[in-house]
Amino acid sequence: MRHQFHSTVLREYDIRGIIGETLGADDARAIGRAFGTLLRAAGGRTVAVGYDGRVSSPMLEHALVEGLNASGCDVVRIGMGPTPMLYYAEASAEEVDGGIQITGSHNPPNYNGFKMVFQGRPFFGADIQKLGELAADGAFASGTGTVITRDILGAYVERLLKGLAGVDPEALKHLRVGWDAGNGAAGPALEALAARLPGEHHLLFTEVDGHFPNHHPDPTVEANLTDLRALVADKQLDFGVAFDGDGDRIGAIDGTGRVIWGDQLLMIYAEDLLKTRPNATIIADVKASSALFDRVAELGGQPLMWKTGHSLIKSKMKETGAPLAGEMSGHVFFADDYYGFDDALYAGVRLLAAAARLGKSVTELRSAIPPMLNTPELRFQVDETRKFAAMAEIAERLATNPGPAVESVNTTDGVRVSTADGWWLLRASNTQDVLVARAESDTQAGLDRLLAQIDAQLAASGLERGDSVGH
Structure with a gap:
């Protein structure tokens, strides 16, 4: 059964399209069959599947699972949640060989797509083109796979909390933080996390709604931080954290409402990390401020400028052994006591940890960054x-x-x-x-x-x- 994808759908870092126009159930089924075929050829068999809160996600998930099963792959369904929860399911379970998250990320509500992990590495670029060629040829493996459902939210939240390991609890209990999930898929995980965090936490828009009724979930657009700014000002909080639609990109503001951009967040994380990992390589994309690269060098780290794109950055981290990387777009990657994937919830936890360990407020840390x-x-x-x-x-x-x-x-x-x-x-x-x-x-x-x-x-x-x- 040959399948031709719309010419705009197979992208460099992921697969993405407009529901009912360029992307539908048949595409999801073909993605499952082609991904499963490639995984089986590489000696793998089991795929974790998750999805975000978009209206179209359950339909695509159903078809994707059918396709994976028809290629002879077993599926572990983890249900709705943020993309990093899917990455965690893939990285933490020994029997899982690959992972696919159905997500439209920060795109408008009528978009959706797929982010993929293949035997512990990002699946992108030539991999995605190969998937398209395989589907066009109809050269699918056949078989009958199994499906099990696994609830991993609790285990994922437990793992996020380890980001505070070794931090003085006294320094954490005075922190007062605002969080904005933007009605995206991170909402339920954020609620469970905030309930366990020391300090005082105020949450916005944790109810998952694929229509995004309050504001569009892209924290790199300043207009989308208006509600978080109002919350931080009203409650006089120390800082605020916002997530994109699938929870793999972070946005932040300090106690005065100033935005902390992706490269500025990286400066704060670098200052904290380089105290325990001197001389470590820290990667940022080509859009980052020169102040970041200068600051990393000044702190005793090795700054490395690399290509934009979460898959490209993850691959470079593996190659160089860098414990920390980030992009202007708010993707932050910790391989320091974590798995090296982009997880905005974990980055939020590490911002609490950095402020506590450095003994400075997030506002002070933001103020120390040179104005450019x-x-x-x-x-x-x-x-x-x-x-x-x-x-x-x-x-x-x-x-x-x-x-x-x-x-x-x-x-x-x-x-x-x-x-x-x-x-x-x-x-x-x-x-x-x-x-x-x-x-x-x-x-x-x-x-x-x-x-x-x-x-x-x-x-x-x-x-x-x-x-x-x-x-």
Whole structure:
């Protein structure tokens, strides 16, 4: 039985589409069959399956399980929960060889998709393309698998609490924290976790609702933090934590309502971690502030700039043995006393631990971070057929004729250009037909000059920085 996926569905890091338009039950069934075929060929057999709180998730889960069973794979159904709970099910159970979470992440309610783990490693890029080819050929393995249901929420919460191991309970019991689950899949796990945490905890929107009635669950968009800000101000809390729709990305604000961006959170985690793991490698993506890389080096760590994308960062962590990594998008990865996957609930616990261990409030830790002027992530439409070609032209020009202002060019992921004013970045998105730009300086005039350099490079390739588009 051959199956052709819609051309937009198989992405670099995951599989994603619009329900009823580009993604449906037949696709989920084919994903199960193809993933199961690849897993069995690699000597595996058992797959953990979870899903988020979207309206379409149970339907996709049912079809996915059918497909996995038809390929001869056994399924452990863990039910609805955050993506990291699925990662935990895969990492902590010896008999489990792979995992699939059905999730639309931070996308609008009519989207859904699949994040996958294959024998302990992220399943992405060429793996996903292979899955598509296998489905198109109809070259599926056949068999009859079993299905069992396992409730792991309690065990998962227990494991999250170990993030406070060795922290003085006295330092924790005075903490007062706000949490916003955004009606996403992390809600029930957050309720169970907060009930066990020392200190005082105030929760927002823990009821799972795939229509997201209160605000869209993307904590990297400042407008989505309005309710959390109001809660922190009203109750005079120490800080606030917010999650995306599937609980693998964290957002945070300090006691004064200032956003703590992904790279700033990483500075706080690095300060805590490097006290016990001197000289450790700490990875951040190319969009992160230069202040982060400088701070890691100053604290005695080894900063490493790497490509954007949770699957790419996880793979680099495994390769380098880095105990900590993060992205501007709020994915934070702890392999220090944890499994190395992105878990926003665990990152929230580690923020409590860092404040307690460092003996400083989160507001003090945020205030110590040097003020930098940076643009948000500027995303603008460039035709899919043009985006990589344009980036190649820009890289070529910067290599052959960089101009007097350019001090260095890093081509890890797109181009990150350093000048006396600071740095600017241009890269092609792996998931959308957009180019992404960002710039950072310590003066407004410097920032303007950096943006002018971006515009000049785009113009030389017949492009312009149009209106910014969403994720």
